[in-house]
Each structure stands twice: as C-alpha cells, then as structure tokens.
Amino acid sequence: MSLTLAESAAVVGDLRRARRKQRVSAIHWVDALYQVYITGLVALIATVLASGAVGDDEVGASTLADVRVHGAAAVGVVAALAVFLGLRSGSRGGPLALERPDVRHVLLAPVDRGVALRYPAWRQLRFLTFVGAAVGATAGQLALRRLPGNAAEWLFFGALFGVVVVGLGFGSALVAAGTGLRSWLATLVGGLLLAWSVADALDRAPTAPGTIAGRLALWPLEAEPLALLAVAVAAVLVAAGMRLVAGTSLEAAERRTALVGQLRFAVTLQDLRTVLVLRRQLAQERPRSRPWVPALGRSPRYPVWQRGLRSVARWPASRIVRVLVLAAVAGLAMRGVWAGTTPLVLVVGVALWIAALDAAEPLGQEIDHPGRTDAFPFPRGQLFLQHLPVVALVSLVTGLLAGAVALAPIGDEVPVGVALLGGALAGLLAGGGAVVSVVQGAPEAVDMLSMSTPEIAGARTVIRTAWPPGLAVIGTLPLLAARAAERGISDPPPLTALATVALPLGTLLVLLGGWVRLRDDIHAWIKQATDQMSPSKAVERVAAEREAAEAREAEALRESRALAGIEEDDAADGEDGEAGAVAADTERASRAKAPPRPAPKAKPRPNEPAPGFRGGTSAKPVGRKRDQNR
Amino acid sequence: MTDPALEATGLTKAYDDLVALHPLDLTVDVGQSVALIGHNGSGKSTFLRMAAGLLEPTGGDLEIAGFEIGDVEARATTSFLPDEPVLYDDLSLREHAEYISRLHGGDGFDDYAESLCERLGLADRIDDLPTRFSRGLRQKTSIVLALVRPFSLLLVDEPFVGLDQPGKLVLLELLDEVHTDGAASLVATHDPAYVDLVDRSIALRDGDVVYDGKASVDQVLGLVGG
Numbered sequence: 001m002s003l004t005l006a007e008s009a010a011v012v013g014d015l016r017r018a019r020r021k022q023r024v025s026a027i028h029w030v031d032a033l034y035q036v037y038i039t040g041l042v043a044l045i046a047t048v049l050a051s052g053a054v055g056d057d058e059v060g061a062s063t064l065a066d067v068r069v070h071g072a073a074a075v076g077v078v079a080a081l082a083v084f085l086g087l088r089s090g091s092r093g094g095p096l097a098l099e100r101p102d103v104r105h106v107l108l109a110p111v112d113r114g115v116a117l118r119y120p121a122w123r124q125l126r127f128l129t130f131v132g133a134a135v136g137a138t139a140g141q142l143a144l145r146r147l148p149g150n151a152a153e154w155l156f157f158g159a160l161f162g163v164v165v166v167g168l169g170f171g172s173a174l175v176a177a178g179t180g181l182r183s184w185l186a187t188l189v190g191g192l193l194l195a196w197s198v199a200d201a202l203d204r205a206p207t208a209p210g211t212i213a214g215r216l217a218l219w220p221l222e223a224e225p226l227a228l229l230a231v232a233v234a235a236v237l238v239a240a241g242m243r244l245v246a247g248t249s250l251e252a253a254e255r256r257t258a259l260v261g262q263l264r265f266a267v268t269l270q271d272l273r274t275v276l277v278l279r280r281q282l283a284q285e286r287p288r289s290r291p292w293v294p295a296l297g298r299s300p301r302y303p304v305w306q307r308g309l310r311s312v313a314r315w316p317a318s319r320i321v322r323v324l325v326l327a328a329v330a331g332l333a334m335r336g337v338w339a340g341t342t343p344l345v346l347v348v349g350v351a352l353w354i355a356a357l358d359a360a361e362p363l364g365q366e367i368d369h370p371g372r373t374d375a376f377p378f379p380r381g382q383l384f385l386q387h388l389p390v391v392a393l394v395s396l397v398t399g400l401l402a403g404a405v406a407l408a409p410i411g412d413e414v415p416v417g418v419a420l421l422g423g424a425l426a427g428l429l430a431g432g433g434a435v436v437s438v439v440q441g442a443p444e445a446v447d448m449l450s451m452s453t454p455e456i457a458g459a460r461t462v463i464r465t466a467w468p469p470g471l472a473v474i475g476t477l478p479l480l481a482a483r484a485a486e487r488g489i490s491d492p493p494p495l496t497a498l499a500t501v502a503l504p505l506g507t508l509l510v511l512l513g514g515w516v517r518l519r520d521d522i523h524a525w526i527k528q529a530t531d532q533m534s535p536s537k538a539v540e541r542v543a544a545e546r547e548a549a550e551a552r553e554a555e556a557l558r559e560s561r562a563l564a565g566i567e568e569d570d571a572a573d574g575e576d577g578e579a580g581a582v583a584a585d586t587e588r589a590s591r592a593k594a595p596p597r598p599a600p601k602a603k604p605r606p607n608e609p610a611p612g613f614r615g616g617t618s619a620k621p622v623g624r625k626r627d628q629n630r
Numbered sequence: 631m632t633d634p635a636l637e638a639t640g641l642t643k644a645y646d647d648l649v650a651l652h653p654l655d656l657t658v659d660v661g662q663s664v665a666l667i668g669h670n671g672s673g674k675s676t677f678l679r680m681a682a683g684l685l686e687p688t689g690g691d692l693e694i695a696g697f698e699i700g701d702v703e704a705r706a707t708t709s710f711l712p713d714e715p716v717l718y719d720d721l722s723l724r725e726h727a728e729y730i731s732r733l734h735g736g737d738g739f740d741d742y743a744e745s746l747c748e749r750l751g752l753a754d755r756i757d758d759l760p761t762r763f764s765r766g767l768r769q770k771t772s773i774v775l776a777l778v779r780p781f782s783l784l785l786v787d788e789p790f791v792g793l794d795q796p797g798k799l800v801l802l803e804l805l806d807e808v809h810t811d812g813a814a815s816l817v818a819t820h821d822p823a824y825v826d827l828v829d830r831s832i833a834l835r836d837g838d839v840v841y842d843g844k845a846s847v848d849q850v851l852g853l854v855g856g
Contacts, residue, residue, distance in 0.1 A: 003733070003735055007735075011729065011732045011733050012733075014729070014732070015729045015733075018721065018725055018729070019718065019720050019721060022720035022721065023720055026720070099718070100716050101716050101717055101718045103684075104684075104710075104712070104716040105716075105718075105726075105729075105730055105733065105775070106733060108682065108683060108684070108705055108708075108710065109705060109730070109733035109734055110702045110703070110705045110706035110733075110734060110735070111702075111733055112702075249686060250683060250684055250686075250700075251684060251685050251686050254684060284646075286645075286646060288647070289646075289647050289648065290647070
C-alpha cells in the first residue's frame with residue numbers, strides 16, 4: 001500500500017515532531033546557552049582578526065583601479081569553488097546528511113521520497129543561507145573600511161553575494177545528487193569552471209561565469225545589472241535541486257550517513273588522521289587490488305620499507321591525480337613566490353603537506369593499531385622510524401614535481417637549480433609535517449592539559465594544529481633565501497643562499513626523526529617525572545616502600561629462625577597451641593613420605609624459540625595444507 | 631499469471647575491480663520460503679541489500695512483484711530485516727513501531743504490534759529508548775519493525791545473530807507464520823539447520839549460484855563447509 005502525498009507529508013511530519021520533542025527535552029538550557037556563547041565568541045574573534053588584517057586606510061587610486069578591473073574575477077573564484085564543491089558533494093550522495101534510520105525506515109517506505117527529503121534539504125539550506133548572509137555582510141562591512149561606497153549597499157550586497165554562493169553550491173549539489181551525476185564528470189565540470197575563474201582572475205581567460213557572481217559583491221563600486229543573473233541562476237539551481245532531490249541514490253546516502261557524523265566528530269576533535277580515513281571512505285577511494293608495479297622486491301631485510309612501497313604501489317588513480325594536482329599547485333605557487341608574492345609560501349607548504357599526508361598512510365595505519373605495534377618485539381618508535389624513508393621518498397618526488405612545474409619556461413619561471421632544490425626541500429619538510437600530524441594522533445580523551453584553563457588548552461590546540469603545516473611552510477624558506485639573493489638583498493649567489501638555509505632545515509629533519517624514535521620514551525619519562533612530583537603518588541610510594549620493608553624484615557626473621565633450628569610451626573605454637581603442633585607433625589610426616597621432587601627441567605631461554613617450531617620466522621603458516629604437502 | 635515475488639535477470643554488482651555478484655538469474659515465487667546460504671563474502675548480503683533497494687545493481691534487472699526495484703510499489707511490498715539493527719536513538723520501541731506501521735499505511739501501534747513485543751519478550755520495554763537496549767534486544771526490536779507492517783516479500787539477513795534461544799525459537803515461529811500467511815521470504819543464514827524448514831535453498835559461492843533446490847543439512851555442510 002503506497003501513501004498519497006498528503007498522507008506521506010502527515011506521517012513524516014508526525015515522526016519529525018515526535019523526534020524533535022524528544023531531542024528538545026534532552027537538551028539542557030545551560031548546554032544551549034554555552035553553545036550560543038561559544039559560537040558568538042568564535043564569530044567575534046574571527047571578525048576582529050579579519051578586521052585587523054584588512055586595516056582601516058582607504059586604498060589608493062591605483063589599487064582601487066585594480067579592484068575594479070580584477071576584483072569581480074577574484075571574488076568570483078569563491079562562487080566557482082562553491083559550485084565545484086557542490087557538484088563533488090552531490091555526486092557522492094550529498095549535500096544532505098541523513099540519519100541512517102531515516103534511510104532505512106522512511107526512504108524504504110512507500111512514501112513520496114521528495115516529501116521525505118525536501119524538509120531536511122530546506123532546513124540545511126536555511127542554516128547555510130543564514131551563515132552565508134552573515135559572513136557576506138561581515139565581509140561587506142570590512143570592505144567598506146577600505147573601499148568607497150555606501151555602507152548599506154556594502155552590507156546588503158555582501159549578504160546577497162553570500163546567499164548566492166550558498167545557493168549555487170547547495171543547488172549544484174542537489175542537482176548532481178538528484179540526477180546521479182558521475183563523480184568524475186562532477187569533478188571535470190566543477191574543475192573546469194574553477195580553473196576558468198582562476199584564469200580569469202589572473203587575466204588569462206575571458207570573463208568566467210563565476211566573475212558575473214563576483215560583480216554582485218562589488219556592486220557598491222560599480223552597479224552592473226548583469227550580476228543579478230547570478231541570483232537567478234542560484235534560485236533556479238535550488239528550485240531544480242529541490243525538485244530532483246527524490247532521485248538521490250540510497251546507496252550513496254546510506255554510505256554518507258555512516259560517515260558524515262563521524263567526520264564531524266573527528267573534525268571537532270582535530271583528529272586529522274580519522275578525517276583523512278573517513279574522507280577517503282566517503283569518496284570511495286580504495287587501494288587497488290593489483291598494484292601498479294606488481295613485482296616489488298621481497299628482501300626479508302627491509303620489510304617495513306617494502307610494506308610502505310607496496311602501499312604506494314596500490315594508490316588508486318584518483319589519489320595519484322590528486323597528488324599530481326597538488327604538486328602542480330605548489331609549483332605554480334612557487335612561481336608566484338619567485339615573482340614576488342610572498343604569501344603564496346602558504347599555498348606551497350599546505351599543498352605539499354596535504355600531498356605528503358597520503359605518503360604517510362602506511363605509518364598512519366601503524367598508529368591506528370597500537371595493540372598490534374605493542375605486540376612487536378621492538379619499540380614502536382623503531383617501527384615508526386623505519387616508515388620514514390618511504391614518506392621522505394614520496395614527498396621528495398612530489399617536491400621535485402612541484403619544482404619541475406616551477407621551472408617550466410612560461411612566464412615567470414624559477415631557475416632550474418633553485419626550483420628543483422627548493423622544491424625537494426619543501427617536499428621533505430612537508431613530509432616531516434605530515435609525519436608530525438600522523439604521529440601526534442588525536443588529542444587524548446583525558447589528559448591534564450586539556451583539563452587546564454582555556455588559555456593553556458587553547459594555545460596547545462592551536463600549536464598542535466598549526467605546527468605540521470607550519471613545518472611545511474618553513475620548507476619554503478630556502479626559496480625565499482634564494483629569491484633575496486637573486487634580488488641582491490644578500491651577497492651569496494641564489495644557490496648558495498638556498499644551501500645555507502637548507503642546512504638547519506636538514507638538522508630539523510634529523511631532530512624530527514629522533515622525536516619519532518624516542519617519542520614514547522619521552523612520554524614515559526615525563527609521566528614518571530610527573531608521578532614523582534605528585535603529592536598523592538608520593539604518599540602511595542611511601543606506603544609501598546613501607547610494605548616492602550616489612551616484607552623484607554619478615555623474610556629476614558624467617559631465615560634467622562631457620563638458622564637457629566626453630567620451625568615456623570613451633571613459633572606459631574604459642575599462638576595456636578595444640579592444634580598447631582598436630583598440624584606441624586602431620587606436615588613433617590607427609591614430607592618424610594613424599595618422594596623426592598624431580599629436578600626442574602631446563603627452560604629454554606626466553607628469546608630462543610622451541611625446537612621444531614620457528615613461529616613466524618619460518619614464513620610457513622601452520623595448518624595450511626598446500627604447504628604441509630610439499 | 632501472477633508475477634513472481636522476486637525476479638533477478640543477469641543481476642551483477644561490482645565495487646571497482648571487485649565483483650561481489652556475478653550475473654545472477656533467480657526467481658522466487660509468491661509464498662515461497664527460501665534460505666540463502668554461503669560463506670562470508672559469497673554475496674548473500676549484497677543480493678539482499680540490492681533486493682531491498684539499498685544498493686544499486688551494476689548491471690541486470692531486478693523486479694519485486696513485477697515492479698522495478700525502488701518503485702513505491704516495490705517498497706510497499708518488501709520488508710527488510712537487516713543483520714545490524716538500525717534504530718532512531720530518540721524514539722521508543724512503541725513510537726518506532728507506530729511510525730513504521732503508519733509509514734506503510736497501517737494503523738500504528740496496534741494489537742498485532744503489542745503481541746509481537748510480548749512474544750519476543752519486549753513487553754516491559756515498549757516505552758524504553760533503544761539506546762538502553764542490549765544487542766539482542768535491539769535485534770528483537772528490529773524484528774518487530776520488520777513484521778509490524780504489511781509486506782509480501784520478507785528479506786532477512788543473518789536473523790539469529792545476537793538472539794537468545796527463546797528469541798530464536800520465536801523468530802522461527804514468526805517466519806513460519808509469514809510463510810503460512812502467503813508471503814515469500816528470503817533468509818540469508820549461516821545456520822545449516824534452517825534449510826530443513828524452508829521450501830528451497832540457494833547456495834552462493836564467490837558471487838555465483840552453486841546450488842538451487844531443496845537441500846538437506848548434510849548437503850549444505852558440503853556446500854559451504856562446516
């Protein structure tokens with residue numbers, strides 16, 4: 001029996017009301033208030049920081065002319081990025097993050113799926129629109145401080161642009177999900193739009209569609225009615241998406257339901273490793289069954305290296321493409337840095353760091369399973385250390401690829417030596433950053449620092465989060481040193497300047513290797529030192545020492561009595577009387593009757609396997625028939 | 631002529647280079663009780679999830695009572711009892727049963743729902759949230775939800791996992807009643823004894839059908855090991 005639209009809406013509505021009632025009753029007003037407080041605080045800090053970065057001085061005439069010419073295209077990149085992300089999300093079952101029971105019970109029921117899905121879609125759109133409008137209005141307000149124009153106009157069009165960006169992204173996602181757009185096609189279409197916008201912003205392409213949306217944001221500078229087309233396109237995309245939403249794939253939706261919640265939780269905990277693993281699952285990025293290079297060496301001497309190389313040999317095509325794209329982005333940013341745009345070092349570092357996170361996957365899998373690594377007959381640090389060469393190798397190759405892009409003889413190329421050496425060093429440091437990200441793992445659920453004041457815990461969180469990509473950005477210092485030498489700011493030739501900075505960076509990498517090897521020992525030492533200083537632990541220690549002393553004293557007393565020929569039981573006579581003596585006699589008699597104890601068998605040394613069974617070292621699994629029949 | 635309860639033609643499912651189900655031709659008649667047996671990874675759950683509409687076939691056709699999979703009519707016809715209970719955290723057992731019944735055009739938490747709860751030993755827990763249930767109680771809740779609504783094809787994946795002995799016996803009784811009422815059932819299980827209770831057994835191995843017909847326990851053990 002299937003339900004009519006009205007019946008579907010009534011039942012689904014009742015279900016939601018009942019659930020909302022339960023949820024609301026479970027929320028404590030203090031929690032709700034705290035959430036509002038934290039959101040407000042974060043928004044305030046972000047606004048103040050952005051405000052400080054923008055400054056108060058009105059821009060000069062030449063900058064204003066620049067903004068008029070290139071501003072719309074630059075802002076339009078944001079709109080193109082929203083479409084790109086929306087299409088990608090939609091092709092993977094997004095943008096809706098349904099609950100699993102909703103998929104199983106509501107979407108499998110004979111109700112209209114459009115009715116069931118439109119409500120969560122509107123709810124999500126409502127929230128995103130609010131956020132988009134708030135961020136857009138704030139950006140408009142900040143722009144007003146440096147650019148001429150009317151305050152109300154900047155606020156209004158800033159908010160409108162924010163809403164349009166949300167509409168473009170969310171609408172694209174709904175359309176992609178509803179039409180079952182293939183992932184590769186979504187990436188291709190979105191990527192082309194984004195690349196067009198970037199090229200337009202760099203003045204290398206005709207007006208991109210994103211630029212039209214960008215003109216909306218700069219309306220107070222120059223009113224252009226064509227910009228309203230972006231509003232219409234966003235509205236059409238959202239309307240089409242809402243109409244098509246019923247076509248969302250249940251398979252993709254269910255996969256997403258299982259992962260999105262965990263992903264959000266991992267992001268909240270700044271657990272980068274879990275975020276990466278879940279993101280790969282969401283994108284269905286699985287290692288290849290057959291490696292690209294089937295016959296890798298099988299030398300028993302370097303099993304960890306081989307394990308790492310095999311992991312790389314199984315990278316899916318999508319991961320290889322991503323690393324190549326990131327290397328290309330880093331290379332292009334290196335060219336920008338060489339041409340004088342210093343802030344692009346951030347792009348170089350972050351792109352290479354993200355690529356290196358893929359290289360650190362085998363190491364990450366060891367970290368994921370502490371039970372397994374603890375079972376190995378050598379320290380964990382030693383195992384982790386042996387994983388580093390493969391991370392370094394892949395990061396080095398990525399850095400060299402970035403260098404190759406940077407030295408391509410088109411436009412402002414970087415000299416060959418500087419590009420390759422600079423790229424290689426940046427890659428290696430990015431690999432170091434990735435290793436730190438993976439090895440430091442997620443913050444522990446309970447530790448003393450996380451329970452300290454917000455100032456201490458917050459600063460620690462910032463350092464933990466920023467240090468790994470920061471390390472990758474530090475890797476671009478040789479490039480900056482070479483640039484300074486090239487411009488005559490320092491004396492040595494560029495390559496010498498680069499090498500001078502490379503030396504301390506090499507030392508930093510060696511120290512990093514030491515940290516990986518000794519991290520567990522350092523933690524154990526810190527814990528021991530903390531215990532030594534803790535008053536409650538000191539009391540426990542004194543009590544344990546007292547007990548040990550008493551035990552030693554009792555042992556000494558027993559030995560003295562034995563030497564003096566006084567039996568234990570005789571000593572107990574005074575306390576137990578006749579019963580004790582009878583028991584002692586019985587025991588003496590039984591000792592006399594008992595046969596002599598056999599001499600204990602010699603035990604094999606702990607590290608020596610028992611004869612006939614060499615365990616894992618024989619490389620022959622026990623019980624496998626085809627091996628036993630050989 | 632009545633359409634079969636389920637009809638698969640050249641049905642396949644692949645995940646990249648891994649083929650989970652080779653082209654499969656299969657028909658389950660109306661009212662037939664079928665056991666789906668096979669090793670881990672043989673394709674039983676994949677087939678059931680495709681029949682339930684949760685997985686999209688890579689190729690081939692799958693019809694439920696003559697309707698395309700995913701159609702409203704196919705959804706109205708098919709009830710799926712998964713191996714892992716999927717429940718709302720914020721709805722009690724009664725509310726679950728009520729809404730799922732209503733989503734399928736039923737009256738809500740009626741006498742039949744109450745009797746199911748009683749038979750499965752859930753009578754005292756009807757107003758509790760499933761978050762406070764053990765694995766076995768969640769599985770029993772899942773059974774209630776699968777049966778509280780009308781259907782003519784019941785798909786069941788590993789139903790005995792996590793159930794105590796009385797629960798298992800009640801479930802066997804309920805499956806028998808489903809059969810008596812004229813609904814077809816397709817039960818994926820590792821329990822060889824179950825094949826004695828059904829009309830037909832289908833054995834899968836690595837995504838291929840290796841046996842189809844009435845089977846004895848010994849035959850099943852020979853087919854899937856044990």
